[in-house]
Each structure stands twice: as C-alpha cells, then as structure tokens.
Amino acid sequence: MPVNVVLVEPEIPQNTGNIVRTCAAIGANLHLVRPLGFSVEDRYLKRAGLDYWNEVNIKYYDSFEELRKVNSPDTFFYASTKASRNYTEVDYPEGCFLVFGKETAGLPEQLLRENLEWCIRIPMKKDIRSLNLSNSVAIVVFEALRQHGFAGLELEGKLGNGK
Numbered sequence: 001m002p003v004n005v006v007l008v009e010p011e012i013p014q015n016t017g018n019i020v021r022t023c024a025a026i027g028a029n030l031h032l033v034r035p036l037g038f039s040v041e042d043r044y045l046k047r048a049g050l051d052y053w054n055e056v057n058i059k060y061y062d063s064f065e066e067l068r069k070v071n072s073p074d075t076f077f078y079a080s081t082k083a084s085r086n087y088t089e090v091d092y093p094e095g096c097f098l099v100f101g102k103e104t105a106g107l108p109e110q111l112l113r114e115n116l117e118w119c120i121r122i123p124m125k126k127d128i129r130s131l132n133l134s135n136s137v138a139i140v141v142f143e144a145l146r147q148h149g150f151a152g153l154e155l156e157g158k159l160g161n162g163k
Helices: 013-026 043-049 064-070 109-114 133-147
Strands: 004-008 029-033 058-061 076-079 097-100
Touching (some): 004 133, 058 064, 076 133
Parallel strands (some): 004 097, 029 058, 076 097
C-alpha cells in the first residue's frame, strides 16, 4: 500500500533524515513543504538517512496549498496534539496523505480548524508536549500499513520458522 508522508516546514535535519529512512523501508512517498529549516545537503540529514536517500520518491512544494492542488482530491489526515480523534480510529485509504507539522509549532491552527474531521492524534500523557516528529510519523504510518496487511512488505523473519 503506497502511503504519502507530508512534512510541513520541517526544522530538524536529523528528524527528516530518520523519516527518509522510514519511507525507504516501507516504500512511502515523502512530500516536503518549504521553507525547510535546513539544506537538503545538510550532513546531519544525509547521515540519518544516508543509505536510503536515493531510495525515496521525494517531492518539494513551495506551500501546502500547492501540494493540495497537485494532489487533489486525495485523502489527507492531519496529525496534531490538538486533535480529538486517535490515529487508530480512522480507516486509511490506499495512497492517503499523512500530514505532520514542524517540530516547534506543529501544523497551523487555521489548517486544523478547516479540516477538523481529518485531524488525528497519538495518545500520550497530559503533561507531555509532543512526541519526536520521526517517531510520530512511524507510529501513524505503520498503523496505516497494518490496516492493509502490510501489503508489499516482507512479513517473514530470517531467524527460524516461528515455532
């Protein structure tokens, strides 16, 4: 099941590098919305996803509106600590777009308000601000993949036969 990961104005190169690695491992497309808080030539970015950078279909956009226009009418889900619906409570269609905001501020409040029915959250303790961006992406992406039986991914381990 192809899935699309969207990072809106990511700021920390190591997080984006880790997300590149996750996207490579699962065959996800990565969409980066500018401005980026780093250069794509950044050594930390490359180091985190070094062996995988060329394995991922990465597209760049100058605004979120541009991304929506190019990919309309696809289904978008918006991850936010402010959302009321848990990420496990929705059905993720094939090819959906999982949208994550920048590390320091998340997604713009107006965008969330305009898309309330599509907002999702990862449950956590009340006194914790948020999870790391790359961890959040992995959690939500793997739920979408689980719902589709991890289609296209290797499901058998290489140690023993499971008995």
